[in-house]
Amino acid sequence: MAEPPALDALFARLGRSVGRDLIDAALTHPSAGGPARPDYQRLEFLGDRVLMLVIAEALLNRWPGEAEGKLAPRLNDLVRKETCAAVASDLNLGAHLRMERSDSKAGGRKRLTTLGDAMEAVIAAVYLDAGFEAAREVILRHWGPRIAAQGSVAPQDPKSALQEWAEGRGLGKPVYALVSRDGPDHAPRFVIAAQLTNGAAAQGVAASKREAEKAAAAALLERLAHD
Template sequence: MKLSQTMAAAAERLGHRFGNPDLLIEALTHPSVMGRMDNQRLEFLGDRVLGLVIAEALLAEDSVAEEGELAPRLNLLVRKETCAEVAASVDIGAALRLGRSEMLSGGRRKTALLGDAMEAVIAAVYLDAGFDAARALVLRLWGERIARARGQGRDAKTALQEWAQARGQNPPVYADIAREGPDHAPVFLVEARLDDGRAAEGRAASKRAAQQKAAEELLARVEAEK
């Protein structure tokens, strides 16, 4: 099968010339497209390839970190939100094959769809040219994120919970405040609150991301008040 113009452009942005273009087509085909091909199996494989490449890179980047330090960095780099950010950086959304309902609901911008497609693309490169090619792709696209992960290893929710417990408080409570925007592009407003009454809000396109932003804001606030 011949690559569409948008898929060919995506391959250029990825920096990989596919010997078997069908693999890229499969990687960029969402299950909402009726037919025998979609990217779910490649997503499954790509998730494992990504995890191995990132784990290897983290060990090389920090030769003294212990497992307890490396695991949160790995989780940060392979989570769906990060995969979606990387996909957006090379405009994978423009090349996705979507069913009509997903297309009309803004599927090209959805975190889950972009993250799944990015994992599938990694698997497509792996099957097309082997592990070295997949490793090169991941290291090229994740780039500075790997180096920055050393200072971002713990997510904000974990850090805030540890801060509270170290001071004899219960873990922070997260409350949904509002849901704004259209159905295809919602924005969630979440509040993080500590036992002592201090609170902060976070706004993002998913509840999980909004909780993280609220935790970041509240953690920055309480640490500034030391």
């Protein structure tokens, strides 16, 4: 198992340093973890909650007149795994992950779910190392441009958009079905099909059923837009 590069460059991009034990755990993939080397899964659990709190507060401040129904899709868009993975890519986090060589060769350092999970773990590491304000500063440093980029119209969840499209044409609610599930427990791969009563269908792939359903809905909306 190859050792990741030195952390100085990562800390510079992140905006602060983090205690060695915490950052080591945050950057350890489950394939490389064990009794003597904690992996990032527990930190990911905490980091997800810290991220949601900071982003929710930021959205309340940016959009003081918006109702909860409009704030919720904004929040979901900013904390979803794809967004976390995009921030991780900006930080070149994948290069610093400790993982088994086989996972690395299989593209694990660029895998969306891996990057998203590791990013949440890094947030938790900052929080545990230096407190909430430090975590808040790091999050707003890297999510701030994404918050600012959201326009006055809140982003719509693909499943909601597809349902509105279908019901507006008398087609009823879309149906989602699991096509396949493979991959190891720490990196599952779900394939979901979305179908309308008129036969239109498309598939989506993601690391969770929920995200795969969204991907399928988005793919079907794109197909319908070109039909």
